[in-house]
Amino acid sequence: FNTNNLWIDLVALKALMAATGGIVPLPMIKNKKTVDPKDDASTPVFQLETAMGAAIECFKGASAIVVPRTRFAPVKKCNDLLLLRSDAYACVGSVPVLAEGVPAAPQIDLDSKKYKLVQQLEARLVGGAAPSLKKCTKLTVKGDVRLSSKNVFVGACTVKNESGEPKTLPPGTYENTTVDLTAAPGLGPLKVTSLKTAPIAGQKPGTSGLRKKTAVFVDGLYLHNFVQATFDALKATGADLECQTLLVGGDGRYYNDKAINVITKIALANGVRRVWVAKDGLASTPAVSALIREGGPVWKKVFGAFILTASHNPGGPNEDFGIKYNCENGGPAPEKLTDLIYKNTTSISEIKICDGAPDVDCAKLGETVVRSRDGSCQASVEVVDGVAAHLDLLETVFDLGAIKALLDRPDFSICFDAMHGVTGPYAKSLFVEKLGQPASCLLNAVPKDDFGGHHADPNLTYAVDLTKKMGVDRLGQPVGAAAGLPAFGAASDGDGDRNMVLGTQFFVTPSDSLAVLAAHADCIPFFAAQGGIKAVARSMPTSGAVDLVAKAKNLALFETPTGWKFFGNLMELKSPFLCGEESFGTGADHVREKDGLWAVLAWLQILASHNAPESPLVTVEAIVKTHWATYGRNYYCRYDYEGVDKPGAVAMMDAMTAATASNTGRVVGGYTVATADVFGYTDPVDGSVSLNQGIRFLMADGSRVIFRLSGTAGSGATVRMYLEKYTPPSGKLHEVCANVIGDLVAVAFELSQIVKFTGREKPTVIT
Numbered sequence: 001f002n003t004n005n006l007w008i009d010l011v012a013l014k015a016l017m018a019a020t021g022g023i024v025p026l027p028m029i030k031n032k033k034t035v036d037p038k039d040d041a042s043t044p045v046f047q048l049e050t051a052m053g054a055a056i057e058c059f060k061g062a063s064a065i066v067v068p069r070t071r072f073a074p075v076k077k078c079n080d081l082l083l084l085r086s087d088a089y090a091c092v093g094s095v096p097v098l099a100e101g102v103p104a105a106p107q108i109d110l111d112s113k114k115y116k117l118v119q120q121l122e123a124r125l126v127g128g129a130a131p132s133l134k135k136c137t138k139l140t141v142k143g144d145v146r147l148s149s150k151n152v153f154v155g156a157c158t159v160k161n162e163s164g165e166p167k168t169l170p171p172g173t174y175e176n177t178t179v180d181l182t183a184a185p186g187l188g189p190l191k192v193t194s195l196k197t198a199p200i201a202g203q204k205p206g207t208s209g210l211r212k213k214t215a216v217f218v219d220g221l222y223l224h225n226f227v228q229a230t231f232d233a234l235k236a237t238g239a240d241l242e243c244q245t246l247l248v249g250g251d252g253r254y255y256n257d258k259a260i261n262v263i264t265k266i267a268l269a270n271g272v273r274r275v276w277v278a279k280d281g282l283a284s285t286p287a288v289s290a291l292i293r294e295g296g297p298v299w300k301k302v303f304g305a306f307i308l309t310a311s312h313n314p315g316g317p318n319e320d321f322g323i324k325y326n327c328e329n330g331g332p333a334p335e336k337l338t339d340l341i342y343k344n345t346t347s348i349s350e351i352k353i354c355d356g357a358p359d360v361d362c363a364k365l366g367e368t369v370v371r372s373r374d375g376s377c378q379a380s381v382e383v384v385d386g387v388a389a390h391l392d393l394l395e396t397v398f399d400l401g402a403i404k405a406l407l408d409r410p411d412f413s414i415c416f417d418a419m420h421g422v423t424g425p426y427a428k429s430l431f432v433e434k435l436g437q438p439a440s441c442l443l444n445a446v447p448k449d450d451f452g453g454h455h456a457d458p459n460l461t462y463a464v465d466l467t468k469k470m471g472v473d474r475l476g477q478p479v480g481a482a483a484g485l486p487a488f489g490a491a492s493d494g495d496g497d498r499n500m501v502l503g504t505q506f507f508v509t510p511s512d513s514l515a516v517l518a519a520h521a522d523c524i525p526f527f528a529a530q531g532g533i534k535a536v537a538r539s540m541p542t543s544g545a546v547d548l549v550a551k552a553k554n555l556a557l558f559e560t561p562t563g564w565k566f567f568g569n570l571m572e573l574k575s576p577f578l579c580g581e582e583s584f585g586t587g588a589d590h591v592r593e594k595d596g597l598w599a600v601l602a603w604l605q606i607l608a609s610h611n612a613p614e615s616p617l618v619t620v621e622a623i624v625k626t627h628w629a630t631y632g633r634n635y636y637c638r639y640d641y642e643g644v645d646k647p648g649a650v651a652m653m654d655a656m657t658a659a660t661a662s663n664t665g666r667v668v669g670g671y672t673v674a675t676a677d678v679f680g681y682t683d684p685v686d687g688s689v690s691l692n693q694g695i696r697f698l699m700a701d702g703s704r705v706i707f708r709l710s711g712t713a714g715s716g717a718t719v720r721m722y723l724e725k726y727t728p729p730s731g732k733l734h735e736v737c738a739n740v741i742g743d744l745v746a747v748a749f750e751l752s753q754i755v756k757f758t759g760r761e762k763p764t765v766i767t
Contacts, residue, residue: 188373209324249283250308284496331568331592476507503620
């Protein structure tokens with residue numbers, strides 16, 4: 001007995017409920033289930049339910065109407081769904097009816113364990129299409145059998161498989177027969193193995209993916225869980241895994257090679273049929289974005305990518321590892337996807353993996369086709385060039401001829417520090433091979449899995465080889481004589497998305513760099529050809545220097561939380577677009593990630609436009625100081641407290657949050673706190689809301705003090721303290737930053753009580 005429609009006399013219903021205390025006394029049904037319906041071995045439970053169809057016995061004189069299958073196609077089990085999706089049914093006026101020439105619906109009896117759930121049926125239909133059942137009277141399937149639209153059943157047929165692995169029924173017509181696939185060839189290297197697992201705490205992605213100590217990722221199924229949770233999320237959101245391409249690359253840090261194979265084998269098991277792996281596993285984060293957006297023909301379109309990186313964090317067996325997922329637009333996964341991934345990690349019980357698939361040889365360009373033994377399916381794993389696509393794109397953005405003319409000047413030289421990160425091969429191809437500069441202009445250009453034992457973070461504290469070469473100290477102040485030093489210096493981090501720019505004995509802060517690029521954007525062909533930039537954006541902690549440019553040039557201005565994904569959404573709203581963060585990240589809408597090489601070339605393009613042949617050299621320092629004379633200077637500094645005890649850091653932030661109202665209007669060290677608040681953001685594109693993005697103290701004179709916890713640390717917590725003080729063009733523009741903001745530091749200590757909560761009297765890094 002099955003019913004999908006109930007017709008009830010409301011007067012009779014009212015009378016029944018009045019007589020039974022306001023309820024319909026439906027009988028209780030007790031069903032034996034398991035906690036995980038996909039796993040018969042999981043905890044057994046009873047599901048208690050009532051069914052409205054049973055209401056027929058509650059009303060005296062109730063009747064049932066028999067509707068023949070010529071008019072009604074019930075879908076109670078996968079048996080019914082397979083039949084409805086086959087050619088035994090046709091859709092006439094949006095109504096499923098038996099197809100012409102089919103006198104009665106065939107009887108379908110699928111294995112109740114292998115075809116219990118819709119997902120199980122989908123997984124066993126090769127190509128997603130049902131077999132032909134138009135001439136079938138009865139189909140029985142016993143065991144794990146994969147069917148396809150190339151199977152035609154006539155009369156009564158049985159297909160069985162008593163082996164422990166899936167078997168595919170070969171194409172052909174089967175008439176009144178029994179087919180035993182037990183001894184038939186299986187899927188071989190594409191056989192899917194199910195690994196039992198359990199949730200692992202702490203797998204919530206931060207602003208730039210999931211980062212932990214390498215030992216955490218290496219242990220057990222930590223990486224496997226996160227990757228499977230991501231594929232489950234992608235399938236739930238409708239991603240086309242079978243017909244499009246997955247990209248895998250990273251910054252070359254320790255464990256990348258093994259992680260690439262884990263991801264590839266889990267991808268194949270989840271239905272991905274084309275995987276691109278960057279050569280040697282090396283693909284910078286902006287290059288991955290470029291490959292997603294620009295790489296390959298339409299039929300090889302990349303639906304997303306796993307990037308194996310912990311960015312600027314140290315690498316090695318005792319340091320950090322990370323993984324992030326980027327979407328089809330080339331940008332980081334939005335919060336709605338990362339939230340779903342995290343939710344999946346909290347309930348995961350199974351990992352699908354093709355253990356028999358061959359390991360990827362990342363050292364050789366080219367395609368490997370992995371075929372099942374039974375010939376029913378195949379997958380492509382192709383090692384691709386992770387460098388060329390990105391550099392090809394940058395060639396369309398900049399005038400490399402003009403940049404080469406600048407670099408070839410006798411009074412101009414360049415020094416680029418790759419910090420043993422992923423950018424080394426890119427820099428060699430760009431500066432040495434394309435722009436004809438000597439190899440000696442590159443520092444630390446060979447990628448190493450531990451970044452040479454250094455911290456691949458391009459700042460004044462860690463990029464010591466470059467700062468020494470450029471003649472500045474840890475505070476960016478000149479050291480020694482200027483004679484013989486390069487005119488331009490730059491560094492990039494582990495995954496190539498950050499940058500630091502210096503002139504001879506002159507450090508350019510990231511906030512000033514963004515403002516200068518915005519002021520001179522028309523020098524860059526990519527922007528000029530599109531009529532100039534239309535909008536700029538900065539993260540909330542970044543200084544307001546770019547705001548002054550936006551106001552002067554009538555550009556749209558956006559202030560976002562920290563995290564490049566927020567810029568990516570805005571790029572879909574405004575183009576051309578320039579954006580940046582105080583944490584040495586700058587970029588444009590040529591890709592959907594910050595781009596270290598892009599920023600370096602942007603500076604060189606601006607310098608090229610200011611240096612006509614035979615004219616005196618206009619330096620980096622001259623351009624920045626002219627900018628200050630035009631817009632004023634935002635004295636700006638960031639204190640990083642790395643590896644702080646997380647409970648203490650959280651307690652400090654909670655205390656400041658609770659005191660926002662009482663701190664507003666408070667006078668501290670001669671500064672009046674005009675507003676103390678917790679920064680929140682509503683995305684103008686998708687409407688998503690991001691709360692608790694940092695604590696702001698906005699002073700009456702325009703100065704700012706900001707605190708936030710960074711989501712990029714692999715262990716412990718990183719407290720970032722930002723200090724900003726504005727001086728107009730008529731003020732003192734060439735002071736030492738530390739001297740100008742010294743009193744503001746004392747105010748920040750008083751407002752935060754950072755020493756009390758963290759035990760730290762000095763920061764790890766000052767930028």
